[in-house]
Amino acid sequence: MRLVGGGIIFLFALLIQLKFGRVGFGLENFLLLSLVALATVLRTRELLFFILLSIWFLNWQPSISGELVALVAIPFGVHVLKDIFPGSAFFGCVLAAGLGVGLWYVLAYARVILEFPFVFVGEIILGILWSFPFFVAVQFLRPAE
Amino acid sequence: MVQKYTLGILTLFILGLATVEPQTAFTLRRGLQGSASETGEGAAQVLVLETQLARDALILEQLASSTLLGTVAEVYSEYPFGLKSELLVNVGKEKGVLVGQPVLFRGIFIGRVTKVFPHFSLVETLFDVRTKYPVRVGKKGVDALLVGGGEPRLTLVSNDAVFEPGEAVYAAIPSLPYGMPIGAVGTMSVARDGLFKEAQMIFPFNPTEVRVLRIRTDWDPALHKTES
Numbered sequence: 001m002r003l004v005g006g007g008i009i010f011l012f013a014l015l016i017q018l019k020f021g022r023v024g025f026g027l028e029n030f031l032l033l034s035l036v037a038l039a040t041v042l043r044t045r046e047l048l049f050f051i052l053l054s055i056w057f058l059n060w061q062p063s064i065s066g067e068l069v070a071l072v073a074i075p076f077g078v079h080v081l082k083d084i085f086p087g088s089a090f091f092g093c094v095l096a097a098g099l100g101v102g103l104w105y106v107l108a109y110a111r112v113i114l115e116f117p118f119v120f121v122g123e124i125i126l127g128i129l130w131s132f133p134f135f136v137a138v139q140f141l142r143p144a145e
Numbered sequence: 146m147v148q149k150y151t152l153g154i155l156t157l158f159i160l161g162l163a164t165v166e167p168q169t170a171f172t173l174r175r176g177l178q179g180s181a182s183e184t185g186e187g188a189a190q191v192l193v194l195e196t197q198l199a200r201d202a203l204i205l206e207q208l209a210s211s212t213l214l215g216t217v218a219e220v221y222s223e224y225p226f227g228l229k230s231e232l233l234v235n236v237g238k239e240k241g242v243l244v245g246q247p248v249l250f251r252g253i254f255i256g257r258v259t260k261v262f263p264h265f266s267l268v269e270t271l272f273d274v275r276t277k278y279p280v281r282v283g284k285k286g287v288d289a290l291l292v293g294g295g296e297p298r299l300t301l302v303s304n305d306a307v308f309e310p311g312e313a314v315y316a317a318i319p320s321l322p323y324g325m326p327i328g329a330v331g332t333m334s335v336a337r338d339g340l341f342k343e344a345q346m347i348f349p350f351n352p353t354e355v356r357v358l359r360i361r362t363d364w365d366p367a368l369h370k371t372e373s
Contacts, residue, residue, distance in 0.1 A: 021225060045153075056167070057174065058174075059167060060231065
């Protein structure tokens with residue numbers, strides 16, 4: 001059930017990113033945000049499946065790129081560190097999404113950050129805002145305690 | 146237990162697809178993204194002719210951007226995120242593609258090859274924020290710097306430079322063939338610092354409709370290197 005729920009969230013993010021991912025406004029990181037949110041509730045193998053699915057779907061060239069490394073490393077990082085994030089869901093979301101988008105830019109667009117620092121800061125803020133629906137949605141996937 | 150095995154099989158299936166048949170994802174993605182066509186080939190031809198006229202006025206060398214030169218390349222997939230604009234095309238080293246070769250769409254310069262694989266090449270287009278190309282504008286050959294991005298624009302145009310919206314913009318890039326048509330001048334404005342003029346660019350095509358390109362494989366970038 002959790003896998004199906006995660007799949008719906010993932011597909012929603014994928015479609016949004018495919019349609020609007022190139023217009024900016026933080027939408028290019030929609031898939032990353034959904035993976036970061038899912039990383040807080042899914043098991044490792046379930047997360048691995050979604051990460052692999054996104055890499056297969058988004059890869060656009062026959063070599064390894066910074067973007068795809070980021071797409072693997074950031075959700076896994078959040079998954080490993082999720083217990084370290086403070087208990088407050090709100091603070092956890094902000095930290096995970098903010099760090100996720102920030103790290104994404106460092107890994108994928110290091111050159112661009114220096115040239116467009118305002119875009120970088122803006123994307124982090126937008127990433128945090130866009131991440132809230134995902135973090136709310138994944139709460140329904142948490143196993144009952 | 147069943148779920149665990151199902152997930153394992155699905156993961157292996159995706160891994161297999163990603164390794165053996167990556168083009169299935171390219172096709173699926175293109176289908177989901179869709180494409181739009183707003184301007185036709187006619188506008189591109191007009192631009193090619195306008196550029197030719199502009200260059201003839203300057204009595205420069207013969208236009209080097211014949212659309213018949215080079216190797217036809219089909220777009221396989223494109224960069225799926227924002228900011229960058231890269232296209233993967235279906236010809237590579239085996240067809241003589243080299244890093245740095247110019248790439249044309251309907252005779253219009255659209256970018257250059259940045260990576261070459263045995264059967265594929267990666268093209269960085271003008272719609273990538275990292276691109277900056279020196280260009281010339283109109284019949285007077287005014288110098289400008291074309292800055293790439295979602296909406297490429299002409300920058301560093303001298304305040305006393307004279308040209309009108311609609312005039313042709315063509316390449317003056319030291320390592321690439323001189324005079325390749327790029328686009329036309331759009332709305333003009335004064336730069337924020339007040340020292341230069343800027344202008345939007347008009348392209349005779351919609352970037353989303355780019356599917357077949359021509360790589361100038363006849364051009365050897367090593368012979369035209371400007372950096373040591």
